[in-house]
Amino acid sequence: MHSVIAYTDGACSGNPGPGGWGVVLQAKSGLKIAKQRELNGGAADTTNNRMELMAAISALDALTQHSKITIVTDSVYVKDGVTKWISGWKKNGWLTAAKKPVKNEDLWKKLDSVQQQHDVIWEWVKGHAGHPENELADELARAGMAPYKF
Secondary structure: OEEEEEEEEEEEOOOOEEEEEEEEEEEEEOOEEEEEEEEEEEEEEEOHHHHHHHHHHHHHHOOOOOEEEEEEEOOHHHHHHHHHHHHHHHHOOOEOOOOOEOOOHHHHHHHHHHHOOOEEEEEEOOOOOOOHHHHHHHHHHHHHHHHHOO
16 A cells, blocks of 8 residues: 655635645655655636645545545645535535535535545645645645636
């Protein structure tokens, strides 16, 4: 099994508006980085939360075999959604505790599906606080958004 760490971030200009997502994937060999890959993309009309989710989905989708992966996100929405809320949403037929439809249900279902293929640990890091890989993921997200900004 491979050990991987993914730093993910989403960005949006306006909310909704043009947005982008970025991922820094690092394959570890012991404590050293054996390989690093950078991914990004975007959409013309989206939200910050959708881009945060797309970053996590894209990180997991990029793995070609079962892996032990730590996903580091600066999104409390993503971390809490996947570690605390999703099981209740599934039990409630994708309704919140307030009986309202779960926002971004399509992406939550995709994230739930792709994370089943791996051993995932979720970590939160404070965004825009000088963490080098989080800052790089933010730059990648902004670059992913660039083609959609006018």
